[in-house]
Amino acid sequence: MSSDFAAPVASLLRAAIVPAFLAVSLTAAPVWAQSEEAAPAEATEQAAPSAPAEPVSPDTVLATVDGVEVTEGDLVLAAEELTAELQSIPAEQRRGFLLTVIIDMKLMASAARAEGLDGSEDFTRRMAYLEDQALRRAFFNSIVETQVTEEAIEAAYQELVADFTPEPEVRARHILVPTEEEANEIRAEIEGGREFADAASEYGTDGTRANGGDLGYFSSGMMVPEFEQAAMALEVGEMSQPVESQFGFHLIYLEDRRLAEAPPLEEVRQQVAQQVLYESYEAAIEDIKSGVEIQIDDPELAAQVEAQGGI
Template sequence: MLAAGTLAPALAQDAAAPAAEAPAEAAPTAPAAPVSPDTVVATVGGEPITEADLSFAAEDLTQELSQMPAEQRKPFLLRVLIDMKVMAKAGQDAGMADTPLFQQRLNYLKERALRRAFFAETIANAVTEDAVRAQYDKFVADFVPAEEIRASHILVADEAEANAIKAELDGGADFATIAKEKSIDPGAANGGDLGFFGKGMMVAPFEAAAFALTDIGQISAPVKSQFGWHIIKLEEKRQSTPPAFEQVAGQLQQQLLMQTFDDTVARLMDGVTIDIPDAALKAAVDAQSETQPAEEAPAQ
């Protein structure tokens, strides 16, 4: 699997690229009813601008469109295309289309468009909801429950105050009331309740003391961390459960998209000879291809 950081921008661009067959979805202000990609929205010097042209422009201007109100997007895209038509004609009249450099650029743009089309039709379309649900079912089947606890704490600045509070608690004082009155933790207003957490989620001294508590309602001795002195009360224990499908569907979909991309590229590369004369550049390219980050499981 190629490096996620390397592939993410390209995959995001491809995934965001709407199919030419559905320009109504690509143009953000298009009506809900289906619109033919051949529908002409304007003519410039007799040259038509169609709904499909608007969708193509939207692919390239996603960032700009995201920063403006929806009602301004279609006029903005049309203005861009009008300018493009006028300037393209000027470039054509000046002979710019006949230069070798322009032909190279044209070939690049053609291959980029084909790559996007192939990605959308062959790769993205393969990542169906059924495939994502199957991946989720596998995740649930492989899920290993872990211990989680719910705890409350009182946080103070110095040990002497912590010892004094512990003495009050040992004498029967209400934990939540003291937390609201004396704790300097931002969550003190709810009685110091931290909710459920598993191992690895809290700073080490706090975690060790919290998970050392065995009985519900048990209160720890003061324990020091970089935040101050904590007194911890064990509220509940449980075993973790898999997150709901809706919580991890997006992450699973992205994992499947990356895996499908990798598998497809590997298949296409099979038997293809690639020659990179620059040894240093070849080594750098090979290093990127060999980077294989650990596959991430959905957040538990």
Template sequence: MISSSLRLARTSMLALFLAAGALAAPVMAQDAVPAAEAPAAEAAPVAPETVVATVGGAPITEADLSFAAEDLTQELSQMPEEQRKPFLLRVLIDMKVMAKAGQDEGMAETPLFQQRLAYLKDRALRRAYFADTIANSVTEEAVRAEYDKFVADFVPADEIRASHILVPTEEEANAVKTALDGGADFATLAKEKSIDPGAANGGDLGFFGPGMMVAPFEAAAFALTDVGQVSAPVQSQFGWHVIKLEEKRQSSAPAFEQVASQLQQQLLMATFDKTVARLMDGVAIDIPDAALKAAVDSQTETDAAGATAQ
């Protein structure tokens, strides 16, 4: 888990690219459109220089729409897809009109605007470098190689499938255990007596491993050794449980599709860290404020420690 605020800020670029579609998730074989279902002809891609509108003679292009989409990812995620392009175009029209007004009033010549322009240029170049040099290097083949390493290092753990009957008091739990010892059907009794939302399916909790349940419940469940065995009543913060062991197994590595996105992000961040370290090598950095320099150095060390721990 990365807690450094600096590292979180650096990963915001990753979030931007993932959300804006600059870095697509690995394409899985089953995601491909079967030949029988494929459209007869795909629409030709729209060229970035295609003009979608003019405002006072100034063009707005498809490229402009994509740039705006990068800046407005959060807003776009909250609206239907068919509304996004009109929304972006409306924003760009407003931008053109207000930019022209600012230009006419001489705002572009002020020192502060020139500083802002330099910052925006650096930001745009950083974004382009990230996309072209870093993001493009994280291919599906690279992600699959990471998955192969993950599978090779995977250590199976014990998992069990259990059902339970949850009641408010110890007295009721003892009565349930007595009924079960007398031959009552567990699933039927769960539907009749259990206050757990899963009672409708006989109290079945599915498979779970260590650390997934509250401690008293987990200890009692994993103490059961034989399939079909029923525990003595055990108390947790939710009430009193009577637990039945349904199945036992060893966990297996998740399928590629389940972890591809996570592995992709990890690989992207590792590539980002290595690239930045290479670019920073030999670069002189001077921070005159001693306190600020100490804080930056401390944050950088924390960031590096977080990257190493992954």
């Protein structure tokens, strides 16, 4: 994006995001402080403002607006709230954009106080909601997230592995063509000595042709029934007759059979960590709820909340 175009985009974004910025984000860490495990490096770079090379204290004053200080910590909060908007701003301009947004916010807030808007019923109600939201985030970060330790992840993984039941799975290649006649002609070529993968690369009509028709390993329930039944019935090294499915006609070549193994922890670490986080959250909520009376007057609304585990 050119700098000429970035300027009006930034102005439009500033105007659009000020109301949204008044809400407190539940993001666990500032955008530029996320670890590589939390987000791919490329995505982080796209979303993050360019940060100073050296760590900066959140109390570092960046500007003053009519005597009110704007700090590095304010920029962190703004970055958490405006992750999506920052993707439209060149990386080298993001800190300036955030500071501009905060300055605008301070000016508008000061003007609102001068108009007495900080004493309105709507403002009081909104502030109470935002305070609860911020405290919820603080509780989540301090109590819930801290339960996601390496030991907890390892324990959860071992529990999953212990419950893992190996299932038969097969590895197959296929060639998908529109008609049975084409499938039979290709089958004759292969029987005449042509490699199945070569024929799949030439004749296949789906995305697997780039890999010689390779479908990788799959187990029961992962393919359409007609295809799965035919593939599972083959012997290793055997090619099927044309098999019709909703996609066309398939020739299937079975390459291997095996029992599936549990994936190594490093492949599923993120999913296991998410499970630990969810279980920690659920346990914390249940503990807080115990002994607390929750009453919802509308029976229909109460039923909806109960169905979602809210009461």
